[in-house]
Amino acid sequence: MICALGAAVCFGTASVLQAMAARAAEPGTGSGVDTALLLRAARQWRYVLGLALDATGFVLQIIALKHLPIYAVSAALAASLAVTAVVSARLLHVRLGGAEWGAVGVVCAGLAMLGLASGEEGAGTGTFALKLGLLGVAGLVLLVGAVAGGLPDRSRALVLGLAAGTGFGVVEVAVRLIDGVSFTNPAVYALLLGGGAAFLLLTSALQRGSVTVATAGMVLGETIGPAVVGVVWLGDRTREGLAWLAVLGFAVAVAGALALARFGEPPPPSAPAEA
Structure with missing residues (x-):
């Protein structure tokens, strides 16, 4: 759980840096799959530092997923928005009101409930059909990103956020x-394709449209589906008699994260002072 929370700190801080870099980059083609935009954003030190934090967070995430149920890790990663809110208040001088601080507290309370209720990870290793299906979902994410470029900005941000999540x-x-590592395991290719597509789509979502909407969509996309797969197909369970607490904690943590979705968006640059 410490590794999962460490990953949330890394991802939450990286979101602030990457959002600033994506907004400062030159506009791209408008497509959700715009590799040129990713390269332009990567020229800025903020984006590079964000990538380094993402890499660190990914290592911590892998360690956490090897010891905890997916639902506990995914809720902890959604809590990265609480980190984003606090970092935004510190680095970007964004003022947090009582409601926002309350939402941060709600996220922490949900994670505490999950920590108490979570059992060990399931023993299921997944069928070959599940691994193939996962690869198919990763390919679908890339396809949806390409199609989303033609949507209006608000719908585009939501679709790209959901797809990235x-x-x-x-x-x-x-x-x-x-x-x-096995080159015959479709899950290996699903990991590479899904992770790469998610980065492309999220960068494009941060660059144009409502980042608040995109971030909320991302939280929903990266929490609910994986949690269901873990419980239904991989045997993730809770401690005896505490299933209700795990469900409540998951719902509370995700709801608190959604309430903080606007902190994925950097404030607009301030106008120059009048002489």
Whole structure:
């Protein structure tokens, strides 16, 4: 759980840096799958530092997924928005009101409930059909991103956010389906394709449209689906008699994260002072 929370700190801080870099980059083609935009954003030190934090968070996420049920890890990762809110208040001088601080507290309370109720990870290793299905979902994420470029800004941000979250969710499940590197395991390719597509789509979502909407969509995409897969197909369970507490904690943590979705968006640059 410490590793999961450490990953949330890394991802939450990286979101602030990457959102600033994406907004400062030159506009791209408008497509949700715009590799040129990713390269332009990567020229800025904020984006590079964000990528380094993402890499660190990914390692911590893998460790957590090897010891905890997926639902506990995904809720902890959604709590990265609480970190984003606090970092935004510190670095970007965004003022947090009572409601926002309350939402941060709600996220912490939900995670505490999950920590108390979570059992060990399930013993299921996943069928070959599940691994193939995961690869298919990763490919669908990339396709949806390409199509989303033609949507209006608000709808585009929501679709890209959901698709990016689904891509990150593919990574969460794929980690559990990989036991050593094997080029015959479709989950390996699902992890690479899903993670790469999610980064492309999220960068595009941060660059144009409502980042608040995109971030909320991402939270939903990366939490609900993986949690269901973990419980239904991989045998994730709770401690005896505490299933209700795990469900409540998951719902509370995700709801608190959604309430903080606007902190994925950096404030507009201030106008120059009048002479």
